[in-house]
Amino acid sequence: MTTILDVQDLYISFGGIKAVDGLSFSANENEIISVIGPNGAGKTSAFNCVTGFYKPTSGKIFLQGKDITGLRPASIAAAGVTRTFQNLRLFPDLTVLDNVRAGMHLYGGQNFLDAIFHTPRFKHSESFMTAEAHRWLDFVGFAGARGIPVRNLAYGQQRQVEIARALARKTKLVLLDEPGAGLNHSEKQELLQLCRKIRDLGTAVVLIEHDMGLVMEVSERIIVMNFGKEIADGTPAEIKVNPDVIEAYLGKEDDPDPAEPSAGVHDSKESGL
Amino acid sequence: GGSSTPAATGPIKIAMVVPLSGSSAPSGLTMKNGAQMAVDEINAKGGILGGRKLEMDVQDSACDPGQAVSAANKAVSNGDVISVGGYCSSATLPTLSIFNSKNIPMIIPAADSQDLPNAKLPNAFLINGTGVQQSAAAVAFMKKEGMKSVALVDDNTSYSKDITTETNKELNADGSIKVLVNTSVTAGEQDYSSVVNTIKTANPDMVYWTAYYQEGGLIINQLRTAGYTGKIMVADGSVDASLIKIAGSADAEGVFATSPPTPATLPGAKDWVANYTKKFNAAPGPYSTQSYDAVRLAAQAITNAKTTDGVKVINALKTIKGFKLFTGVLQFNSEQTLKSGGFVVLVVKNGKFVLKDSLQ
Amino acid sequence: MAKSKSKSERVNDNAELSDNVDASMAPRLIGKPQSRLSALFESKRLGWAALAIALILPFIIATPYTLNVMTNAAIFVLLAAGLNIVVGYCGLLDLGYVAFMAVGAYTAGIIAKSFELPLFFTIPAVLIMTVLAGLIIGTPTLRLRSDYLAIVTLGFGEMIRLTANNLAITGGTGGIYGIPGLQVFGIELQDPVRFYYVCVAIVSVFVLAAARLGKSRLGRAWRFVREDEDAAEAMGIHTYKVKLMAYIFGAFWGGMGGVLFAAHLSAVSPHSFVFLQSALVLMAVVLGGMGNMRGVVLGAIAITLLPEMLRNFSDYRYLVFGILLVVVMVFRPQGLWPSRAYEPERGFEGTKRSRARAAAKGQTS
Amino acid sequence: MVQLLWNGLFVGSFYALVALGYTMVYGIIKLLNFAHGDVYMLGAFIGFVALSGLGAIPGSLSLVALAIVMLISMTLTGFAGVLIERVAYRPLRGSPRLAVLITAVGVSFALEYGVSAIFGPNPRVFPVRLSNEGATMFGARFSFAQIALMVIALLLMFGLDTYVRRTSTGRAMRAIALDPKASLLMGINVNSVITRTFFIGSALAGAAGVMAGAYYGNINFLMGFIIGLKAFTAAVIGGIGNIRGAMLGGLLLGLLEAFGSQWFGGQWRDVFSFAVLILILTLRPTGILGGRVTERV
Amino acid sequence: MAMVEFQDVEVFYGKVQALRGINLTVEEGEIVSLLGNNGAGKTTTLSTASAIVRAHSGRVSYLGKDITKANPWDVVKAGLTHVPEGRRIFSTLSVLENLQLGGYLVKDHRTVAKRIARVYELLPLLAQRRAQQGGTLSGGEQQMLAIGRALIAAPKMLMLDEPSMGLAPLIVAQVMEVVKEVNEQGTSVLLVEQNARAALRITHRGYVLENGMTTITGTGKELSADSRIVDAYMGA
Ligand SMILES: Nc1ncnc2c1ncn2[C@@H]1O[C@H](COP(=O)(O)OP(=O)(O)OP(=O)(O)O)[C@@H](O)[C@H]1O
Ligand SMILES: Nc1ncnc2c1ncn2[C@@H]1O[C@H](COP(=O)(O)OP(=O)(O)OP(=O)(O)O)[C@@H](O)[C@H]1O
Numbered sequence A: 001m002t003t004i005l006d007v008q009d010l011y012i013s014f015g016g017i018k019a020v021d022g023l024s025f026s027a028n029e030n031e032i033i034s035v036i037g038p039n040g041a042g043k044t045s046a047f048n049c050v051t052g053f054y055k056p057t058s059g060k061i062f063l064q065g066k067d068i069t070g071l072r073p074a075s076i077a078a079a080g081v082t083r084t085f086q087n088l089r090l091f092p093d094l095t096v097l098d099n100v101r102a103g104m105h106l107y108g109g110q111n112f113l114d115a116i117f118h119t120p121r122f123k124h125s126e127s128f129m130t131a132e133a134h135r136w137l138d139f140v141g142f143a144g145a146r147g148i149p150v151r152n153l154a155y156g157q158q159r160q161v162e163i164a165r166a167l168a169r170k171t172k173l174v175l176l177d178e179p180g181a182g183l184n185h186s187e188k189q190e191l192l193q194l195c196r197k198i199r200d201l202g203t204a205v206v207l208i209e210h211d212m213g214l215v216m217e218v219s220e221r222i223i224v225m226n227f228g229k230e231i232a233d234g235t236p237a238e239i240k241v242n243p244d245v246i247e248a249y250l251g252k253e254d255d256p257d258p259a260e261p262s263a264g265v266h267d268s269k270e271s272g273l
Numbered sequence B: 001g002g003s004s005t006p007a008a009t010g011p012i013k014i015a016m017v018v019p020l021s022g023s024s025a026p027s028g029l030t031m032k033n034g035a036q037m038a039v040d041e042i043n044a045k046g047g048i049l050g051g052r053k054l055e056m057d058v059q060d061s062a063c064d065p066g067q068a069v070s071a072a073n074k075a076v077s078n079g080d081v082i083s084v085g086g087y088c089s090s091a092t093l094p095t096l097s098i099f100n101s102k103n104i105p106m107i108i109p110a111a112d113s114q115d116l117p118n119a120k121l122p123n124a125f126l127i128n129g130t131g132v133q134q135s136a137a138a139v140a141f142m143k144k145e146g147m148k149s150v151a152l153v154d155d156n157t158s159y160s161k162d163i164t165t166e167t168n169k170e171l172n173a174d175g176s177i178k179v180l181v182n183t184s185v186t187a188g189e190q191d192y193s194s195v196v197n198t199i200k201t202a203n204p205d206m207v208y209w210t211a212y213y214q215e216g217g218l219i220i221n222q223l224r225t226a227g228y229t230g231k232i233m234v235a236d237g238s239v240d241a242s243l244i245k246i247a248g249s250a251d252a253e254g255v256f257a258t259s260p261p262t263p264a265t266l267p268g269a270k271d272w273v274a275n276y277t278k279k280f281n282a283a284p285g286p287y288s289t290q291s292y293d294a295v296r297l298a299a300q301a302i303t304n305a306k307t308t309d310g311v312k313v314i315n316a317l318k319t320i321k322g323f324k325l326f327t328g329v330l331q332f333n334s335e336q337t338l339k340s341g342g343f344v345v346l347v348v349k350n351g352k353f354v355l356k357d358s359l360q
Numbered sequence C: 001m002a003k004s005k006s007k008s009e010r011v012n013d014n015a016e017l018s019d020n021v022d023a024s025m026a027p028r029l030i031g032k033p034q035s036r037l038s039a040l041f042e043s044k045r046l047g048w049a050a051l052a053i054a055l056i057l058p059f060i061i062a063t064p065y066t067l068n069v070m071t072n073a074a075i076f077v078l079l080a081a082g083l084n085i086v087v088g089y090c091g092l093l094d095l096g097y098v099a100f101m102a103v104g105a106y107t108a109g110i111i112a113k114s115f116e117l118p119l120f121f122t123i124p125a126v127l128i129m130t131v132l133a134g135l136i137i138g139t140p141t142l143r144l145r146s147d148y149l150a151i152v153t154l155g156f157g158e159m160i161r162l163t164a165n166n167l168a169i170t171g172g173t174g175g176i177y178g179i180p181g182l183q184v185f186g187i188e189l190q191d192p193v194r195f196y197y198v199c200v201a202i203v204s205v206f207v208l209a210a211a212r213l214g215k216s217r218l219g220r221a222w223r224f225v226r227e228d229e230d231a232a233e234a235m236g237i238h239t240y241k242v243k244l245m246a247y248i249f250g251a252f253w254g255g256m257g258g259v260l261f262a263a264h265l266s267a268v269s270p271h272s273f274v275f276l277q278s279a280l281v282l283m284a285v286v287l288g289g290m291g292n293m294r295g296v297v298l299g300a301i302a303i304t305l306l307p308e309m310l311r312n313f314s315d316y317r318y319l320v321f322g323i324l325l326v327v328v329m330v331f332r333p334q335g336l337w338p339s340r341a342y343e344p345e346r347g348f349e350g351t352k353r354s355r356a357r358a359a360a361k362g363q364t365s
Numbered sequence D: 001m002v003q004l005l006w007n008g009l010f011v012g013s014f015y016a017l018v019a020l021g022y023t024m025v026y027g028i029i030k031l032l033n034f035a036h037g038d039v040y041m042l043g044a045f046i047g048f049v050a051l052s053g054l055g056a057i058p059g060s061l062s063l064v065a066l067a068i069v070m071l072i073s074m075t076l077t078g079f080a081g082v083l084i085e086r087v088a089y090r091p092l093r094g095s096p097r098l099a100v101l102i103t104a105v106g107v108s109f110a111l112e113y114g115v116s117a118i119f120g121p122n123p124r125v126f127p128v129r130l131s132n133e134g135a136t137m138f139g140a141r142f143s144f145a146q147i148a149l150m151v152i153a154l155l156l157m158f159g160l161d162t163y164v165r166r167t168s169t170g171r172a173m174r175a176i177a178l179d180p181k182a183s184l185l186m187g188i189n190v191n192s193v194i195t196r197t198f199f200i201g202s203a204l205a206g207a208a209g210v211m212a213g214a215y216y217g218n219i220n221f222l223m224g225f226i227i228g229l230k231a232f233t234a235a236v237i238g239g240i241g242n243i244r245g246a247m248l249g250g251l252l253l254g255l256l257e258a259f260g261s262q263w264f265g266g267q268w269r270d271v272f273s274f275a276v277l278i279l280i281l282t283l284r285p286t287g288i289l290g291g292r293v294t295e296r297v
Numbered sequence E: 001m002a003m004v005e006f007q008d009v010e011v012f013y014g015k016v017q018a019l020r021g022i023n024l025t026v027e028e029g030e031i032v033s034l035l036g037n038n039g040a041g042k043t044t045t046l047s048t049a050s051a052i053v054r055a056h057s058g059r060v061s062y063l064g065k066d067i068t069k070a071n072p073w074d075v076v077k078a079g080l081t082h083v084p085e086g087r088r089i090f091s092t093l094s095v096l097e098n099l100q101l102g103g104y105l106v107k108d109h110r111t112v113a114k115r116i117a118r119v120y121e122l123l124p125l126l127a128q129r130r131a132q133q134g135g136t137l138s139g140g141e142q143q144m145l146a147i148g149r150a151l152i153a154a155p156k157m158l159m160l161d162e163p164s165m166g167l168a169p170l171i172v173a174q175v176m177e178v179v180k181e182v183n184e185q186g187t188s189v190l191l192v193e194q195n196a197r198a199a200l201r202i203t204h205r206g207y208v209l210e211n212g213m214t215t216i217t218g219t220g221k222e223l224s225a226d227s228r229i230v231d232a233y234m235g236a
């Protein structure tokens, strides 16, 4: 199986804070990888570097062998990376369908002259995009109204739309930042199925998630971060029992002992220094 | 139905396109009043063409060419037979052809940019001296006063820039007087210290302000405050009692002005001023006399033509003889502007503009 | 019904106060038009109906004045349509829009006058100049957020006016006059009625074009940028390019407006391009309903007609005008005819079945 | 040179005073309040009426009278500002921001031509004229009136600055600007804070209006328009929404104009200052003191 | 007397009906959880209680007083604080300023300072980030800040909308501890949670919301045992 994303020795810091501190990992075709780690470990920052929203202080990022380090987000997206955001970034006043169409911007098949003169090309590309938009909404199992502004949807529905928008880009790499946040158990089960369906499209799926149930069940490989460093990388089975991970992140399953967490917090406290 | 063939009965409608809104609204008002005064006088005498009364149709141009065109068209549609308006040259220019296409004569009381005669339209008559004429007067006076150096300040409107440019041209051609400063200010502001400062450093014998009294007053005051002791002269747009009030009578004392003779400076015009002031409880402003004259001239031309038909009235205007304006006997040159602008020089004495020099 | 609707929104807005301030400049309405009335409003025919009215009007009221006002309205519609591309679609607040109009008017005027060309032949030059102007104004503002944009555009507007005021080729304060009128192949089009028809023809073409652009891929890209630049970038939309496109189109529309304006007055002078003009065009857009071309057309007509209708108030004209503006906006906060984010559902309702179908599709795709 | 500096700073302090109102209103409800310049004009006319009401004042008392009138005018313009917010802006809280921009222009028209309807379009001469004696230092002339006004202006500005920085009201203002809904959840009475903002901003403009009237001696119904634009510019240069930015911007703009017209002549002055403005903004897209908006994705 | 009581509350957003008759009460000293699918109306319910959303019909009362038409700030003054969905941190204000705003209605600065210190103890990570701009905090850090900010007001009643969202397991447990502790010190709590497992562990009573209506209700234990709940919200 071929490597899609290859991140090598990534650094980024803000003022004193080393958000990402020498992170290296790679993601392959038809693979679901989860990135987990305490709050503030640097997961989202890593995503932001890969997608060009942050310019890494140092390190290299390769997409299918092509160096995309430091390109502007649009170019990286064009190169074949698509993502969702930790706190939704939809186009609130546009309809659900238009939001998904955004994902199809790059294969437009029309220029402004087609638009002005309503050429056959234009008509075709428009109906094609609409059909695609509906297809992807079905694909993510979106059940709400599609012709109304997304701001009128509930949180969970908006998450679905955001994923549909990302998928509509049809890229080899999909980055999902906490797609499960704000979903209840049954909805997370659907999400889990969805992740697998996405993988079966032949893409690499990298997701940040805090719900261990979901992570352990869905991921083929788990990367654990702390203080911006990778502290573990392995199969769910391995990670579950990895003492560092339990210490820094998981805590003992069930009965939470107040002493433990404050210890955990104490650790992530260092990450600030 | 907007037929513009003049009615043979009923009131004779006179168009006046002047600024009633925007920063030039004050002048529009004084012109409107001047015209109204003439209309009332003539009507009181029983009108013209055997008892037909005159009626003003004043339209706002806001000194904006676009609006002026609308206003002019409105006037045409209202069946006005003659126009006595025109203040901002740039707003008057595009209206020329509109009136002309309907053969409506225009007697332009205020706008005086050289561009107007240059448009060479048969219907346009300027009864206000042009910028060229005024600057000639200014230069003549500067020489008389034995000035060696001057500063020319305008407010970037065509009326005022016209005068400075012409004056500058003449002075350079002549060579005996140096133009140390030739600059513009933005109308409608209050602090002119920067231009004042420029002048102070250059320290010319005379400053010639070629725009209106609002800013003129401020500039005079700020010049004196800054300690400028040279002479100050203003153009006719600034000849207004308010100039002295704004500048402060002390600072305004001794300021010269190039201007057509104002009623105040004309023997026998005292009661005119009185009537005007009584009628509108405000003193006449710049161009109220010209507007008054414009209406009277219009009436005269129509009477001579014995009809309101445009073509005939225009001819009547071309051939008119011996008609007395405030500025003296009317004589058009080939450009249909005044043969002599009739400019004189006034000076502020005891808080009043009085005649200084008739430049004969 | 429309009225009661906008009320209920206000309630909701007060409720969701947050949506207000971080709301983009875009109007937003919830739900879909239902009444037959609004269905009619959305229908395509309406545009043709409006055009038809515009075409027969001269036969009903053809005084020079009404013709002149209608011509102004037409030109103003063109300007508003152009500004709507920049402000309504792309959400770039432009307070100096007349700059483009000025560029168009002066380019046309100068060339036509100095080469004795009919104005139509100057259009290529106008195209070039306005595109340049668009780039010049656009480029330094790409990184700016809306209100910094506002002042920069305002600045450019003033700079262009003042420059025209101070330069010799632009005729200085007097401007340029005696510009040769419109005429094609010797047919003189300067006569008011003909000129009006020419304007209506040109304007409607440009309005249609702008409206279609708004509904195209580029138009959507503009909206995406308006709504959320980061998200747009993440979708591979090069926001700078897209913004520049908005400026360029806006500039050209404005330039064309300038050409017609110059032809209409046969004179161009700096006084026509003061800040107030920009403000008026912006009003037309907002009053009509940002982003909705039909609304914008309506707004432009309203903004031209109002001051004319108020002429008889002479001195109180702008007092009344100002009050009316406030009243209208208070009662129609989204504009007279807001743009609706609404599309037909195409029968894809989120039913169990459609989910099943979706799943099926998922496998097959 | 010194003279240029001084003139620039003096004009600048007027711009700054007006810019403060602009920036405060913007800082809290993101509204470019185009009517603000006209509130300044209103202040001048209120001062005019009040002073005329007082009748003839002996020169010795004129400063006292002026101070009183200034307070009257500040109070009235303050309430005017509040009223404007009530009728013209509050109803549009929930609507697209530009809608409010339009009502602002509407209000501006209404104020300008309302005043011209009452007082006529002719400029009015202010009853009290500050004497213009002064001293000359470093070859520049400083009139005592100028110095006095400058001091008042600075006092007002720093008073406001401390008010906004020290009190929780200031924090509330910034909070509302960032997220009104969340502010509600903090228990902030958004309406009253906004009202207060409008009162203060308008009062400052009113003060500036009276000062201008007394110093320059004539006032007219359009005097607010240009200074309104200047204040807007100043507020933006400084970083709109930022109090100190507005002051800095105002003074800077004053200086730019002074030197601009010296170097390039009056007709190019505004071109120059706008060019510099654009330069500044291209280098610092959020103005000189404008906060970096670290948009986090 | 009940802290908060909903009686047949209906809410519309424009045409969309979000609540179709909510009936629930939170007694003094209780922790009450609210479960429900996306779009069920949980957030709307809380927003109605904190008066930032207007009820179309029905009655919301707080300590017996009708607050259906009250002003949000009066509700907060009365001691009812709401930690909103999506955190709503003041992005360009520092962590400290955000906390200070939490105590906007507390007149005495010293009290505020004391409470801030207390919050720093409960959530030490915030102490580290005092000076950082709220908007640049990581998702989880922001969530902690939001909760901390609410505590500064020392509310009589606390409403939390999905506090565990985006929090690492350890921190979830910790936050639940904090909630429990706050409650033990006499603050009643209305808790919206997707993480039903964590929530029900500490709740006294709970309600299930289904498209705008309260359906199932019971004690924490009962609900944790209820198969419908387990299937839908907890998983085996
Ligand atoms: N723009 C920024 N400026 C300053 N600090 C930042 C910025 N972005 C991130 N940080 C800091 O970098 C660290 C990593 O943030 P990041 O969002 O990557 O964490 P995370 O792993 O996504 O945490 P979470 O699971 O809570 O989302 C955090 O401590 C955050 O405060
Ligand atoms: N501002 C709004 N405008 C219109 N409809 C809205 C708005 N906010 C919410 N809704 C609708 O109201 C219903 C309830 O929304 P609400 O946010 O209360 O659900 P929720 O239970 O909080 O969902 P989630 O668990 O995803 O947060 C949803 O159908 C949603 O589409």
Ligand SMILES: [Mg+2]
Binding pocket: A043, A044, A045, A086, A177, A208, E138, E139, E140
């Ligand atoms: Mg994160």
Ligand SMILES: [Mg+2]
Binding pocket: A155, E042, E043, E044, E085, E161
């Ligand atoms: Mg919710």
